[in-house]
Amino acid sequence: MAHKGVLIVISGFSGAGKGTLVKKLLETYDNYALSISMTTRKPREGEEEGKAYFFTDKEHFEEKISQNGFIEYAQYCDNYYGTPRAYVEEQLAVGKDVILEIEIQGALKIKEQFPESVLLFVTPPSAEELERRLIGRGTEEPDVIRKRLSRASEESEGIEAYDYIVVNDDLDICVEELHRLVDAARRAPVRREAFIKEIREELKSFAKGAE
Ligand code: ADP
Numbered sequence: 178m179a180h181k182g183v184l185i186v187i188s189g190f191s192g193a194g195k196g197t198l199v200k201k202l203l204e205t206y207d208n209y210a211l212s213i214s215m216t217t218r219k220p221r222e223g224e225e226e227g228k229a230y231f232f233t234d235k236e237h238f239e240e241k242i243s244q245n246g247f248i249e250y251a252q253y254c255d256n257y258y259g260t261p262r263a264y265v266e267e268q269l270a271v272g273k274d275v276i277l278e279i280e281i282q283g284a285l286k287i288k289e290q291f292p293e294s295v296l297l298f299v300t301p302p303s304a305e306e307l308e309r310r311l312i313g314r315g316t317e318e319p320d321v322i323r324k325r326l327s328r329a330s331e332e333s334e335g336i337e338a339y340d341y342i343v344v345n346d347d348l349d350i351c352v353e354e355l356h357r358l359v360d361a362a363r364r365a366p367v368r369r370e371a372f373i374k375e376i377r378e379e380l381k382s383f384a385k386g387a388e
């Protein structure tokens with residue numbers, strides 16, 4: 178049976194506005210829960226343990242892999258990144274819509290394991306705007322920005338694997354669009370098994386009465 182909550186994967190180019198969008202979505206609606214990933218990369222300045230990530234070392238990460246502690250994990254730029262299983266399962270079970278902000282290898286693994294999950298790819302309206310946002314954010318040096326733009330070009334090849342592409346032009350409109358897509362996913366028959374069963378049974382009893 179499908180989970181009560183919707184499992185949502187959000188991917189997209191660095192600088193597309195994923196972090197900004199997710200923050201606004203969490204502030205605006207109370208049906209979402211954000212999964213915090215575990216990583217072996219070092220914290221960046223300002224990143225807090227348990228908020229940005231759970232930071233750990235390779236040994237502990239690999240031990241957690243062997244204990245089936247992740248619903249997915251991937252290696253990205255020489256570091257491990259993974260989604261801890263327990264939190265996601267707990268939140269889905271109580272009906273929260275759980276957001277994973279992960280890259281494409283992880284997104285594909287999620288779709289394989291949870292076919293009813295919703296994969297969203299966030300992009301800015303243009304490449305030019307992506308560059309503007311990366312420069313405007315002011316957190317990376319120019320050479321890192323160039324690397325991220327070149328990675329974005331590679332990542333754009335994977336967009337078709339996603340269920341929906343969400344263009345982050347006006348932030349508020351984009352938040353609404355995202356929320357509506359999740360709402361639509363909730364209406365899939367796979368999530369309405371109890372309702373479908375009930376109406377079928379009622380109809381059967383009517384049909385019997387008409388015989
Ligand atoms: P990501 O998490 O995808 O790397 P961020 O959320 O850090 O991206 O956003 C990158 C930059 O773009 C930030 O400076 C943010 O304030 C800005 N930004 C995000 N969404 C929009 C938008 N809709 N319009 C203009 N600027 C935006």
Ligand code: 5GP
Nearest residue numbers: 214215250251253258259260278279280283
């Ligand atoms: P960063 O080091 O910039 O924070 O993240 C690098 C990439 O790893 C981003 O594309 C981010 O979305 C992705 N990522 C973060 N957490 C996870 C995770 O748990 N699993 C996977 N597969 N990717 C992740």
